[in-house]
Amino acid sequence: MQPRERLLLALDHKEADRVPIDLGAGIACSINVAAYGNLKAHLGLNTLTTVSNRFSQIANLEEEVLHRFGVDVRALRPGAIGAGEPSTWPDSWEGDADEWGVIWAKRPYGQPYEVDSPLWRGEPTLADLRRCPWPDPKAGVDPGQLRQKARRWREETDYGLVLSLSYYPFTQSHLLRGLANWLMDLAGNRPFAEALLDAVTDVLVARLDHVLGAVGDLVDVVGWGDDLSHQHGPMISRDMYRGIVRPRYRRVMDAIKRGTAAKAYFHTCGSVYWLVPELIDLGIDILNPVQVSAAEMDDTARLKREFGRDICFWGGGCNSQSVLPLGTPLQVREEVRRRVGDLAPGGGFVFAPVHIIQSEVPPENVVAMFEAALEFGGYGAVSR
Secondary structure, rough: HHHHHHHHHHHEEEEOOOOEEEEOOOOOEEEEEEHHHHHHHHOOOOOOOEEEOOOOOOOOOOHHHHHHOOOOOOEEEOOOOOOOOOOEEEOOOOOOOOOOOOOOEEEOOOOEEEEEOOOOOOOOOHHHHHOOOOOOOOOOOHHHHHHHHHHHHHHOOEEEEEOOOOOOOHHHHHHOOOHHHHHHHHHHHHHHHHHHHHHHHHHHHHHHHHHHHHHHOOOOEEEOOOOOOOOOOOOHHHHHHHHHHHHHHHHHHHHHHHHHOOEEEEEEOOOOOOOHHHHHHHHOEEEEEOOOOOOOOOOHHHHHHHHHOEEEEOOOOOOOOOOOOOOOHHHHHHHHHHHHHHHHHOOOEEEOOOOOOOOHHHHHHHHHHHHHHHOOOOOOOOOO
């Protein structure tokens, strides 16, 4: 069976020959540049590592590695606003303001950049919002070049194609304000919070229209997302989500639906059991990740039983906080066996790590994870 056919069957909640596998196409299902360098050395590859997203320090992945692990999907990345161009690693960029005006600071090589200073501290006003020079939503994206790249993938390969976007209305707002200030805005200055969310969403929707106008008919999945929870539960109440956040998400989803027939993939980390029904109601097709180390997320059989008919799960194949960095290859194998056994039956599951594979993960464990995905990914294989 061809990779794209395998992916589309899974996303239609049907069983193919095996579970489709992702590394690097989903928004957060990739690998840190330092971990990737270690992995390539382990595999005997001596090639230059480049960075696909400077701030997250995610590696560009070579076809040889993707073939080695049976990866069924490829990423089409027009780039996050302000994320910078791909660069060699170690990155020589010393830190500066991005297109939103947020100042980032470089950390030791291979580690993600951190926000050094948000755009607005203190108590900005609605007038400040009106005066703000927002990013150009068309910057850095040549529609013709993007379409040419997507068409080449579609015509010359059999892989599923994921339009991987870094669109985070809630998170971008807290990057502009700082998280503590942003949460206080939501609780105590709702007019400003809503105006900021609207301004950010305006930019993101305009960029989405621009990108989908070029490739909406060529991609299989459109990935976007936001982070509304931490490890132990939600950052905001359900009422606040419904009153403030959901209307802006609806605008993004409307842009996706008018621009493409592709499946909508939503990345949101942490303890998101509370949010899954809301995402289903919004029309989201795919949840990424299943962060099995977070509260209410470890029981993957329960998640499949309660939500598996209405939403697909992408990621969650191996606990990336404990088992993957700290376990043995045998423990990794058994973790993969459990998660595939819970999430794969009936389709609706794409195997991937929970989140970005970090620098401390032994390359032997990365190999064990994907070898186990291939071993147990055949439907019914876990029970044998």
